[in-house]
Amino acid sequence: MSDVVHGRLRALLGTGGVERDPAGLPRAIPDTADALSLVCRLAHEEGWKIRIEGHGTWLSADAPADLAVSTRALDQVLSVSPADLVATVQAGTPLEALRRRLADDGMWLALDPPGRPERSLGSIVATASAGPLRHGFGPVRDHVLGCTVATGDGRLVKAGGRVVKNVAGYDLTKLQVGGFGGFGIIAEVHLRLRALPRADVTLVARGTRDTLTSAARDVMAAELVPAALELLSPALGAEADWSLAARFLGTDAAVQSDVRRLAPIAGLAWQPLPPDRTAGFWGLVARGSQGGPITLRLGVLGDGVDDTIDLLAHDLDEGLLSAGAGAGMIRWTGDAPVERLRAVRRSAAAREIPMTLERAPWAVRRALGHFGAYREGVGQIVGRLRDTFDPGQCLQVALEGGA
Amino acid sequence: MMVDALVEALGRIVGPRWVRHRRAELKTYTMDGLPTRESYPGLVVMPGTAAEVREILRLLHLTDVPFVARGAGTGLSGGAVADGEAVLVALTRMNRILRVDPGRRRAVVEPGVVNARLSEAVAPLGLYYVPDPSSQAACTVGGNVAENAGGPHCLKYGVTTNHIAQLEVVLPDGSAVTLGSPHGEPWGPDLVGLFVGSEGMFGIATAITVRLEPMPPSVRTMLADFPTVRAASEAVSSVIATGIVPAAMEMMDRACVAAVEASIYAAGYPTDAAAVLLVELDGQPDAVDAEARIVEAILLERGAGAVRSASSPADRARLWQGRKKAFGAMGRIAPDLAVQDAVVPRSALPDIMDRIAEIRDHHRLSISNVFHAGDGNLHPNISFDRRDPEVAHRVHVACTEIMAACVAAGGSITGEHGVGSDKLDYMPWIFDAETLAAMRAVRRVFDPAERANPGKVVPIHTCREWRAARGHSLVGGVR
16 A cells, blocks of 8 residues: 555655655655645545644654655745835744844844744744744734645635735635644745834843733733743743743834833743843744644633643643733643543633643544533534535544544 | 415514514615615514524525625625515624623624724723724624624734634524634634625524623724825835734725815824835733834835824824724715725736726726735725716726726625625636636525525525526515
8 A cells, every 4th residue: 555655655655755754654754735735635536534743843754645745845934025114934934034034124024933933934923823922913813924835635725915914815824723733734825924023122031920820910910911921830931930921022122111110010020031131032932842742722812821820730730831911822842641631621610711732642642632511502513614625524633522 | 485474473473573574664674785786575574582583594594585785884895785586684683792802812702793892892891803894883793694794903903803713693494503612712624714795695693602701902993095006005015024013004095084184084194105004013001012113114105205203192093083084085086986805916006007007097096005015915095986887887887998997907796895796796706607606506505595695695606516596486475
C-alpha cells in the first residue's frame, strides 16, 4: 500500500515532491496550492487518509494515515504591501522568517503564539493559537483577512480577500481559523499587518497568585491599555513565585504615559526588563508552553480567571500555565491522563467555559477531540460542515473525541 | 398552505394584531434603505419573544414557506426585502436589553434593540458598544449582526464580528442552538464568526451577547482641509505608517461637504477644500496630546490648509453630526440617492477617486464621496431621480463601472453594507465558482431547503454544482 501511495504521489509531484517520513510513511511536499489540491483529490478518489503536517514543531506528526501532506515547501511570502499593511504568505512560511521580512519594511504581525519561532503560519491559523498579545491585538481571527484552502476532496476555496474591511459573501475564513484542518488544508493566508511600534516596554512583578490577579484587575480598571498582561505560573516563568508581565507597545508618548500610571497600581514592585531582554522573555513564555506533551486553552471572563486556575490546579496541576489577565485566555501545558482532561472539560463546560485541546499526542486527540462538550445542536452543525469540506473524511483531524 | 390559513396560524402564535397582510399594511415593508429594490412580502409577522420566533420558523418549516428576517429596514443592499412568496419576520418588537454585566463588559440583547440605544443604556456605567454605523440611531443590533456592519470607529476597534461573543439562534427548521461562548472563545469551530455577516440566510439570532468597551478617558477630534483628494489620501497613509491607530479617519469630498453645509446638519466644514479629513484619537489624555501633535504635523506636511481640533464635546458632536448625517444631507439634493459601498487597498484610494471623477463626468452625474479613508472603504453616492429611466440607466452603468474599478484595484464589492440582492451580479467578480459553491454548501448546512432570505448573497446560477432552484408556489397556492 505504502509503495502504491508513494508511486502515485511521485507521478503527481515528481521525485522532489515526495519523500518518506521516519516511519516510512509517504509524505507529499507540494509547493503550490494547485499541487496541494491535486494531492487531496488523489487521496479522496483513492479513499486514503491524510495526516496534515507543517514544520512538525507544534502538533505531533503521529495521526495514523496513508500519507502525510506537509506544507513546508509552501514557504513563500507571496506579496507584502507596506502602504496597505497586508501580506499574502504561503501556509508553510515560518513565523520567524515572516517577522524578519516584515521588519525590513517597518511592519509586523501582532501575534506571539505558543511554540517555536519557526512554527508555520498555517499551523498558527489552523489552531488559532494566539499568545499574550491577544490582549491588545485580538485573537488570530482578527489578523486573517482571507485564505486559500484545499478541501479534503481537492477543491481550492478562496475565502475572504486582501482588504482590511470586507463583507462580501459568507465569512468562510472564520471557519478555517481554528478549524484544526478539519475543513481543509490551508495553502495561503492574507494577513493584516501593523506598523512596527516605536516603543516596546515590558515590566514584570512577582508575588503570590492572589496578589497578582488582584493587581491585574486594578490595571484593567485603571484603563491602561497594555498590549499584553499575562500571569505566569512559577514553572513557566522559571521563578520561585508567580509573575505578572505587562507589555506596552506604541508611540513613545502612549507607552510612557501607561508606564507612569502603572507604577502606583496595587503597590507592586514592577521591574522593567532591559530592552535587549524583552524579545527573549516573551520567546521563553512562548516556548515554555511546549514544555509538556499536552496544551489546553480555556476562554474565561475576567473575574473567572482565579476560579479556573483553581480548577486546573486541583484536577490537573499548576503546570506551565499562562493566563491573559484581561483577555481571559488561560493556557495550560503539562501531562495528564485522558479521563482527567475529560473531567476538566466537563467542569469547565458547566461554568460556560469552552476548553480547546491545542496540542497532544494522537491517542489523546482521538479520545478527547480538540473540541467537545458541545452545546446541543452544535455537534450536528460541525459534522455537516465537515462533510461539506471533506466529504470523503480523508483529513485525519480529531475535532471531536471518540467514544 | 393557503394564505388565510397561514395568517390564522401565525396569529395564533403571536396574536392576530402582529400579523399584517393587507396591501396597505405591507407598504412599509416593501423596501429597505436601497431605493431601487421594491417588493411586497406575502405577509409580515412580528414576534415578541424568542419562543415565538421558534414557533414561527417551525410552522414555516412544516409548511415549506420561505421567510426573510428584518430589523429596522435601514440596510442598503436590498437584503431585508421579501417577495410575495415569503413571510417577512419583523423583529423590531424584540427590543429588550436582557442583561448587562458591567464587570465582565458584556450585554445580552434581543435583535431588535437599536444600536444607539444600547450605547445610551450602558453609558452611565462608563461603557459603550463600539460599532457605530451611520444609521445607528435607527438600525438594530440584529441587523448589524446579519450584515456584519461597520462604522467610522471600526478603524481602531473592528467591525461587528469583533464585538459579538455568543448568539442564540433559531435555525430555519425552528430548532434553537447557542453558538460561541460568553467569553468569545468559540465552543468548537468559530460558528459565531461564520454566522455574523450571513445576511439572514443561516437563521435568526434571538439573543446576542455583545462586548462592551470602556469609554476612552480622552478623545480628540481634528478637522483638516486639503487642496486635493490625493493629498488627503496620502496623509491618511502617512499617519498609519507612524504606528498610531486613530479611532477614526473619515474623508468627505467637496460635493459631500457642500451637501452637508447646505443642510440643517451644517458642521462648519470648509466648503472651498477639495477634501476634508476628520481624524479622531482616543486614549489617555497625555498620550492623546502627544499623538495629536504628531498627527497634526503630518497633516500639515502633507498639504492640509489648516488643522483644527474640536474645542468642546458639543463642537466634537457637531463635527461628527455632519459626517454621520452626510447621507441624509445628500438625500436632499435629489429624490433618490444610490449609496455605494466598495473597498480598495488604502494605497489605491487616490487613483480610484480620479477614476470615479472620470466616470461621473462621462455619465454626467452628481457624485458625492464620503468614506472611511483609514480602511479604504468608499461610499460614492449618486444623487438622481429614478422616475427618469434614462438617468436611472446611466446611474446603473456608472455604479457598475465604479465597482469594476474597485475590484480591478484589488478591492471588494462591499465593506459594510452586504451583498443582499443589490450586488449578486458582482459576486463572481471576486469569487470563483468553486468558492461560491462552497458558500452555498455552507448555507445548506444551516438551511437545507434554502428558505431563509432566499435568492440573496450567492448567485446560484454561477455555482459549480448548479442545480435548478426549486420552484416555490405562491403562498396563496396549495403546496
